[in-house]
Amino acid sequence: MTQQQKERTMAKTRGVFALILVPERKHLLVQERADGKGWELPGGGVLPGENDFTALAREVTQETGLIVEPLEQVGTPLIFQEDTALAFTCKIESGALSPTEEARQHRFVTKEEIRSLTLLGPTGRLGRMARMIWDGFSLMEEPATCDSCGKCIEGIFLSDDGCLLIEDDGIKRHTWPRLDPYSPTGKVEPNPQ
Numbered sequence: 001m002t003q004q005q006k007e008r009t010m011a012k013t014r015g016v017f018a019l020i021l022v023p024e025r026k027h028l029l030v031q032e033r034a035d036g037k038g039w040e041l042p043g044g045g046v047l048p049g050e051n052d053f054t055a056l057a058r059e060v061t062q063e064t065g066l067i068v069e070p071l072e073q074v075g076t077p078l079i080f081q082e083d084t085a086l087a088f089t090c091k092i093e094s095g096a097l098s099p100t101e102e103a104r105q106h107r108f109v110t111k112e113e114i115r116s117l118t119l120l121g122p123t124g125r126l127g128r129m130a131r132m133i134w135d136g137f138s139l140m141e142e143p144a145t146c147d148s149c150g151k152c153i154e155g156i157f158l159s160d161d162g163c164l165l166i167e168d169d170g171i172k173r174h175t176w177p178r179l180d181p182y183s184p185t186g187k188v189e190p191n192p193q
Contacts, residue, residue: 012082015042016056019074019128019136020066021163028136030117031063032157034104038120040068040104040129041087041136047090063103064105066095087132089139111137115181123152125182138179 018041020029030039044059046052053070060068068090078085097106109117116134121127126134178188 007124012051013084015044015083015085016045016046016052016059016070017041017085017087017132018056018060018068018070019087019132019139020068020090021140023140025108025136026110026112026137026140028109028140029064029106029132030133031103031106032117033103034100035184038118039114040120041132042106042107044102052086056090060090063100064095064106065098065100067093074132074139078131080128084100085128087135089136093130111179111181112176127142134179134181138177139181141177144151145155169193 018029020042021027029040029042032039042060042063043056044063046055047095050058052073055068057068060066070088070090072089074089099105106114114137119133120125120129152173179186180188183189
């Protein structure tokens with residue numbers, strides 16, 4: 001049984017969410033839910049028989065009007081009770097943003113602007129949705145280079161202590177500090193060992 005199959009059997013629901021980034025402007029796409037519960041990333045539930053990429057492309061089109069290509073999983077699955085959430089970077093292929101039955105409006109925001117919006121989830125700390133949003137902003141920060149953080153895995157993932165995002169370009173390894181608006185430094189602090 002693959003890791004994804006194990007996660008599916010444990011999870012009651014599996015949600016996939018799009019990190020649609022504009023790195024040169026440091027903007028991230030968010031949407032206001034039509035039910036008035038706040039702002040979130042485009043995305044939603046994986047249907048039986050769907051893979052994560054197919055589900056994410058379908059959900060983003062339904063909620064935004066955009067056709068996207070999912071690229072890379074960012075981080076490990078975020079699990080709360082029996083529900084799993086995953087974020088993926090996505091590239092816009094075509095389409096145009098428009099309100100839908102599920103989303104009142106869409107907005108490309110900076111990390112400063114996101115603070116003024118009511119995000120879906122708990123206040124005063126990072127819930128799953130806010131964690132995925134801040135990980136998107138983390139990917140747009142200037143990278144610092146290191147030889148090895150000791151916990152690197154291929155692709156864009158989080159380290160075990162949750163403080164680094166990594167990417168391997170085949171020549172050297174780059175790390176990005178993982179942002180946290182509730183930390184005194186503005187970054188996730190490593191867990192003491």
